[in-house]
Amino acid sequence: MRATKEAEPQAAKMRRGSHRPRDSVRRRSWSGRRTRNGLLFVSPWVIGFLLFFAYPFFATIYYSFTNFDGTTAKWIGLTNFINLFHDPLFRTSLFNTFFYTVFELPLSTAAALGLALLLNMDVKGRAVYRTIFYIPSIVPLVASCIIFVWMFNPATGIVNDLLIGAHLPAPGWFFSIAWSKPSFILLGLWGVGQPMVIYLAGLQSIPAEMYEVAALDGAGPWQRLRFIILPMLSPVILFNVILQLVACFSYFTQVQVIENGDIGGPGTSTWMYVQYLYQQAFEYLKLGYSSAMAFFLFVISAIVMVLLFRSSSRWVYYASER
Amino acid sequence: MRLAVNGRTLHKVVAGLGKHAVLLVVTVVLGFPLLWMVLTSLKSNYQSLHIPPVWWPHPILWRNYPQMIHAVAFYRFVLNTLMYAGLTIVGVCISSSLVAYGFSRIRWRGRDFLFQVMVSTMLIPFFATLIPLFVMYRHFHMVGWYLPLVVPTFLGSSVFSSFLLRQFFMTIPQSVSDAARMDGANELTIFSRVILRMAKPALATVILFQFIYCWNDYLGPLIYINTQTWYPISLGLYFILGTYTTNWPWVMAAATAATLPIIVLFFFTQRTFIAGIAIQGTGAKG
Numbered sequence: 001m002r003a004t005k006e007a008e009p010q011a012a013k014m015r016r017g018s019h020r021p022r023d024s025v026r027r028r029s030w031s032g033r034r035t036r037n038g039l040l041f042v043s044p045w046v047i048g049f050l051l052f053f054a055y056p057f058f059a060t061i062y063y064s065f066t067n068f069d070g071t072t073a074k075w076i077g078l079t080n081f082i083n084l085f086h087d088p089l090f091r092t093s094l095f096n097t098f099f100y101t102v103f104e105l106p107l108s109t110a111a112a113l114g115l116a117l118l119l120n121m122d123v124k125g126r127a128v129y130r131t132i133f134y135i136p137s138i139v140p141l142v143a144s145c146i147i148f149v150w151m152f153n154p155a156t157g158i159v160n161d162l163l164i165g166a167h168l169p170a171p172g173w174f175f176s177i178a179w180s181k182p183s184f185i186l187l188g189l190w191g192v193g194q195p196m197v198i199y200l201a202g203l204q205s206i207p208a209e210m211y212e213v214a215a216l217d218g219a220g221p222w223q224r225l226r227f228i229i230l231p232m233l234s235p236v237i238l239f240n241v242i243l244q245l246v247a248c249f250s251y252f253t254q255v256q257v258i259e260n261g262d263i264g265g266p267g268t269s270t271w272m273y274v275q276y277l278y279q280q281a282f283e284y285l286k287l288g289y290s291s292a293m294a295f296f297l298f299v300i301s302a303i304v305m306v307l308l309f310r311s312s313s314r315w316v317y318y319a320s321e322r
Numbered sequence: 323m324r325l326a327v328n329g330r331t332l333h334k335v336v337a338g339l340g341k342h343a344v345l346l347v348v349t350v351v352l353g354f355p356l357l358w359m360v361l362t363s364l365k366s367n368y369q370s371l372h373i374p375p376v377w378w379p380h381p382i383l384w385r386n387y388p389q390m391i392h393a394v395a396f397y398r399f400v401l402n403t404l405m406y407a408g409l410t411i412v413g414v415c416i417s418s419s420l421v422a423y424g425f426s427r428i429r430w431r432g433r434d435f436l437f438q439v440m441v442s443t444m445l446i447p448f449f450a451t452l453i454p455l456f457v458m459y460r461h462f463h464m465v466g467w468y469l470p471l472v473v474p475t476f477l478g479s480s481v482f483s484s485f486l487l488r489q490f491f492m493t494i495p496q497s498v499s500d501a502a503r504m505d506g507a508n509e510l511t512i513f514s515r516v517i518l519r520m521a522k523p524a525l526a527t528v529i530l531f532q533f534i535y536c537w538n539d540y541l542g543p544l545i546y547i548n549t550q551t552w553y554p555i556s557l558g559l560y561f562i563l564g565t566y567t568t569n570w571p572w573v574m575a576a577a578t579a580a581t582l583p584i585i586v587l588f589f590f591t592q593r594t595f596i597a598g599i600a601i602q603g604t605g606a607k608g
Binding site: 031032035043046047052053057059060065102115118123129131132133134136138140141142144146151157190214251256258260277289290295298305 | 373411544
């Protein structure tokens with residue numbers, strides 16, 4: 001995320017360079033040309049940013065204060081927001097998204113890290129295991145959903161058959177209010193291949209001497225994890241947590257596919273925030289109301305990101321900063 | 323002495339077996355859903371719904387595949403997806419490489435600030451800007467086909483690709499550009515003749531990731547594509563799931579047909595793939 005730091009020494013060099021006695025007029029035109037060239041190269045993104053990001057971003061804020069059906073927007077002040085906080089389904093969807101995030105984030109981080117640690121062991125055929133562990137995360141998401149809804153079918157699914165065979169309770173999974181959220185969390189855990197590979201790359205970049213020194217100090221596997229691996233991986237953990245958070249805030253496809261007969265069901269147990277936003281916008285065309293939801297989503301995610309970055313100075317260790 | 327050595331070897335062998343046992347258990351747990359998908363796709367409808375479940379399809383019904391493909395015109399979904407992927411790949415390769423060059427190979431005032439702005443847009447939820455975009459595309463009569471998903475890629479919408487290419491461009495020594503400048507080459511020439519040629523592996527990674535993104539993309543097409551003849555694979559699968567709710571072997575045949583090409587592709591491009599993800603991870607380092 002903060003890769004720009006790598007460019008800093010160059011920038012510093014430039015600044016130092018400007019003190020050198022030189023023909024200042026020629027210098028300025030030279031740096032002006034560079035600025036022009038640089039801007040020309042990034043101009044596709046600048047145009048795209050203004051058109052597809054800045055404009056819709058501010059338009060969302062504007063629409064959120066209006067009654068908007070797609071053609072005419074009528075200013076209604078804070079009404080949308082007031083309605084929002086009195087809307088029980090809005091609160092439910094907010095809670096469900098929060099619930100999913102709070103469980104999925106640590107569990108998937110632990111799972112990805114655990115798998116990466118397993119793959120980092122010195123065994124034959126490591127590459128084969130890595131391939132197999134990674135594959136679930138490239139399965140098209142809709143296909144993963146189909147597989148899970150089939151395997152976890154309460155009546156005919158293989159999972160419940162195995163559970164009954166082991167004399168364990170056989171829950172209703174995606175179709176029971178109590179188990180629907182855990183089922184989606186399980187589905188998420190199946191696809192942790194992406195962070196797993198990133199963690200594995202991080203693990204392999206930890207110099208072997210660090211382990212040797214720790215072994216001399218009598219560190220066991222637990223201390224090794226706690227005092228070497230986790231601190232060394234902390235920037236990568238932050239990176240993956242950010243990606244996961246963005247995904248959790250936009251949790252949509254899985255519910256849409258799996259609960260396709262009864263979106264948000266059973267009951268209201270799987271209404272997710274953006275699910276509700278999507279319904280209000282594209283099924284009921286309440287574009288002002290859904291814009292208010294979109295703006296609120298932005299505010300929440302901005303707050304969470306700022307808090308995360310603030311806290312990161314306490315737990316993220318940058319080896320290069322020493 | 324000899325005994326001790328043997329003891330140590332024995333210990334090593336046991337530890338090795340233990341590691342393999344753990345890895346194998348995880349392999350079975352992670353691999354089973356895919357195996358079950360393929361097995362179900364080869365069963366008869368009766369067998370697939372049998373309680374207790376039938377493990378091995380008997381007889382093996384390969385004909386589920388041609389039947390399913392014929393019934394839903396599955397090849398159309400594939401062709402649409404290939405078109406979607408092809409168009410966006412062109413867009414991403416052109417715009418992201420230009421943008422990445424501007425953010426890495428030229429030093430200019432405000433560059434690092436703009437780069438940070440670009441990266442931070444990745445953190446903003448897709449839904450925060452969706453509604454005005456939809457209204458805008460509808461106003462220009464672009465809804466119903468892939469234009470709303472393709473046009474932005476020509477304007478650097480794939481921040482991930484620009485980021486990845488920039489990370490790669492930064493590893494090319496500045497002296498390469500300086501030498502070309504000495505020969506009187508301008509930036510565009512250096513970009514197209516020197517840097518792009520060196521960046522082939524990075525471009526391959528970008529193309530691969532963009533292809534997989536399009537193959538899996540569900541939300542974009544769901545919002546902008548509304549006729550079945552233009553459905554990509556993801557929407558096609560969703561359609562099949564909703565239409566053949568009582569014919570799970572067909573649904574599973576479709577899921578297998580959507581998954582297998584990606585897995586095969588992964589096997590042939592593993593190195594490019596893993597390298598690309600590792601580059602992503604380097605973004606995490608300060």
